Amino acid sequence: MAMKVVVLVGGVGGAKLALGLAKVLPPEDLTVIVNTGDDTWMYGLRICPDLDTIMYTLSDLVNKENGWGIAGDTFQTISAMKRYGEDAWFGLGDQDMATHILRTRWLQAGSTLTEVTNHLTKKLGIHQQILPMTNASVATIVDTQEHGEIDFQTYFVRYRWQPTVKSLRLDGLDKAEVSPEVEAALNQADALIVGPSNPWLSIDPILSVPGMRDLIGSLKIPKVAISPIVGGEAIKGPAAKLMVELGHESSAEAVARYYGDLIDGFVYDASDDEMNAPQQYVTKFETIMKTDEIKVSLARNVLEWIQSW
Amino acid sequence: MAMKVVVLVGGVGGAKLALGLAKVLPPEDLTVIVNTGDDTWMYGLRICPDLDTIMYTLSDLVNKENGWGIAGDTFQTISAMKRYGEDAWFGLGDQDMATHILRTRWLQAGSTLTEVTNHLTKKLGIHQQILPMTNASVATIVDTQEHGEIDFQTYFVRYRWQPTVKSLRLDGLDKAEVSPEVEAALNQADALIVGPSNPWLSIDPILSVPGMRDLIGSLKIPKVAISPIVGGEAIKGPAAKLMVELGHESSAEAVARYYGDLIDGFVYDASDDEMNAPQQYVTKFETIMKTDEIKVSLARNVLEWIQSW
Numbered sequence: 001m002a003m004k005v006v007v008l009v010g011g012v013g014g015a016k017l018a019l020g021l022a023k024v025l026p027p028e029d030l031t032v033i034v035n036t037g038d039d040t041w042m043y044g045l046r047i048c049p050d051l052d053t054i055m056y057t058l059s060d061l062v063n064k065e066n067g068w069g070i071a072g073d074t075f076q077t078i079s080a081m082k083r084y085g086e087d088a089w090f091g092l093g094d095q096d097m098a099t100h101i102l103r104t105r106w107l108q109a110g111s112t113l114t115e116v117t118n119h120l121t122k123k124l125g126i127h128q129q130i131l132p133m134t135n136a137s138v139a140t141i142v143d144t145q146e147h148g149e150i151d152f153q154t155y156f157v158r159y160r161w162q163p164t165v166k167s168l169r170l171d172g173l174d175k176a177e178v179s180p181e182v183e184a185a186l187n188q189a190d191a192l193i194v195g196p197s198n199p200w201l202s203i204d205p206i207l208s209v210p211g212m213r214d215l216i217g218s219l220k221i222p223k224v225a226i227s228p229i230v231g232g233e234a235i236k237g238p239a240a241k242l243m244v245e246l247g248h249e250s251s252a253e254a255v256a257r258y259y260g261d262l263i264d265g266f267v268y269d270a271s272d273d274e275m276n277a278p279q280q281y282v283t284k285f286e287t288i289m290k291t292d293e294i295k296v297s298l299a300r301n302v303l304e305w306i307q308s309w
Numbered sequence: 310m311a312m313k314v315v316v317l318v319g320g321v322g323g324a325k326l327a328l329g330l331a332k333v334l335p336p337e338d339l340t341v342i343v344n345t346g347d348d349t350w351m352y353g354l355r356i357c358p359d360l361d362t363i364m365y366t367l368s369d370l371v372n373k374e375n376g377w378g379i380a381g382d383t384f385q386t387i388s389a390m391k392r393y394g395e396d397a398w399f400g401l402g403d404q405d406m407a408t409h410i411l412r413t414r415w416l417q418a419g420s421t422l423t424e425v426t427n428h429l430t431k432k433l434g435i436h437q438q439i440l441p442m443t444n445a446s447v448a449t450i451v452d453t454q455e456h457g458e459i460d461f462q463t464y465f466v467r468y469r470w471q472p473t474v475k476s477l478r479l480d481g482l483d484k485a486e487v488s489p490e491v492e493a494a495l496n497q498a499d500a501l502i503v504g505p506s507n508p509w510l511s512i513d514p515i516l517s518v519p520g521m522r523d524l525i526g527s528l529k530i531p532k533v534a535i536s537p538i539v540g541g542e543a544i545k546g547p548a549a550k551l552m553v554e555l556g557h558e559s560s561a562e563a564v565a566r567y568y569g570d571l572i573d574g575f576v577y578d579a580s581d582d583e584m585n586a587p588q589q590y591v592t593k594f595e596t597i598m599k600t601d602e603i604k605v606s607l608a609r610n611v612l613e614w615i616q617s618w
Binding site: 078079085096099 | 352379386387389393395402403407411414417428432433
């Protein structure tokens with residue numbers, strides 16, 4: 001299949017779709033634009049969880065049970081931090097640590113996150129382009145009933161997304177802009193796919209980069225989103241819980257309505273009841289990507305469907 | 310035994326003596342002042358090899374085969390760096406990495422190296438005071454025949470101290486000063502011991518901190534050095550090779566002459582021939598500290614000998 005595709009993703013679900021697309025498209029035809037609103041400083045190191053999940057997935061290093069981290073990784077450094085009395089609640093594997101140490105060093109030496117990501121991914125043999133949504137530091141801040149405003153990883157990892165979310169905001173947007181690489185990839189794309197990632201926590205940060213929503217809106221190409229909600233539940237993570245807390249119904253249809261006219265096409269799971277999406281094109285595929293075969297068939301189905309419009 | 314002792318040390322040999330002293334003296338009576346001329350930035354992290362060797366030895370974490378590093382440590386992070394194409398020639402264990410990550414973070418947050426070292430050592434249950442020679446960054450620069458000027462770790466680890474040394478110099482001395490903690494420890498000491506460390510690479514950097522040599526010279530207490538040279542050879546490391554390259558004879562006597570009137574007493578190994586040291590007090594003890602028993606007996610012998618003057 002030969003079409004230039006840009007996919008917007010967060011972490012695990014998006015990574016699975018990106019892997020499916022990578023197995024269907026020539027490597028030079030796929031660009032993955034990744035949420036960096038989850039990024040944080042931890043132990044003095046710059047951590048980019050979604051970028052790493054995409055990178056480890058496409059390089060086949062990923063821990064397939066978790067969907068994130070490196071298979072077989074150990075946790076000696078974190079254990080040793082605890083010996084020093086540190087409350088090292090954010091687990092980082094020892095192999096994974098190399099990514100954070102090198103990234104931090106290169107960022108501090110003046111490289112952009114786009115340059116660092118390009119170097120790391122190329123060294124792992126990834127030929128697809130993986131781009132952070134922006135080079136600036138943009139942080140998702142979660143206002144919770146229980147703890148007030150907390151940073152994303154405190155919400156997600158420390159409190160295992162159990163606090164009740166009152167609202168979300170993004171810190172640092174004033175200094176963020178669409179990078180030249182993201183702009184070029186979008187302008188050259190034949191199709192845009194919004195992965196089955198959390199619309200509020202993963203996709204919204206990408207769309208909120210100043211200029212991004214307008215740029216995507218200006219593209220005269222098919223744009224399609226895949227629902228992360230199946231049977232009213234999230235396949236993984238807090239999407240369904242969060243939807244309810246933010247005043248939405250927990251359903252694929254509510255996701256479709258949330259994206260509205262940003263996209264032309266909406267894909268939801270084959271097991272769901274028929275629904276009324278506001279988009280012009282709506283279809284059902286098998287979207288729970290438990291196996292590599294399903295990842296590939298979902299990628300192929302979506303691309304063939306777009307080409308049939 | 311109750312006397313306040315300050316010992317000046319570099320890495321492995323000094324650590325063994327410090328452990329012997331720690332087993333003989335009440336913890337509050339021992340201060341270890343440590344060379345930091347070997348310190349370096351590696352992978353964006355601040356590495357203090359001699360401080361860590363002392364810390365791991367006194368906390369019984371040390372890898373006893375090497376005399377440095379942590380027993381049973383793994384090397385997953387360094388392996389993963391190599392996967393990224395990094396020439397990661399400076400091996401750091403995964404548990405050891407926690408020390409460097411925490412130290413770097415706290416230094417960058419504004420703590421002094423003395424404060425960081427105090428925190429790390431206390432958390433490992435060390436009740437003796439371990440002090441860096443200064444809070445400033447002072448780097449031993451090695452001028453070699455083969456590679457010109459190189460930093461200490463490039464000389465020591467990368468080239469395994471094989472290059473021929475033409476001269477040594479210390480970078481950063483202009484901004485270095487004796488810390489209040491080092492000054493207080495020296496002023497309160499009842500005795501000063503110069504450990505069996507490399508006089509040029511480990512002890513000279515300590516003595517070169519502006520004010521240090523004068524401060525030590527002004528103390529009216531017994532000062533004794535232990536030879537790192539036995540039978541004309543270094544017990545470990547480049548001391549003997551370096552002495553010859555710097556124009557000295559490779560002998561305990563040459564070490565005694567090098568220290569000159571900085572010290573009053575000189576200890577050399579029981580197996581050596583009688584020698585003419587310029588110091589007032591000269592004696593022989595078993596100095597090759599292969600076992601904890603020998604470490605303790607050397608420490609006890611030196612202290613009892615000092616008390617007998």
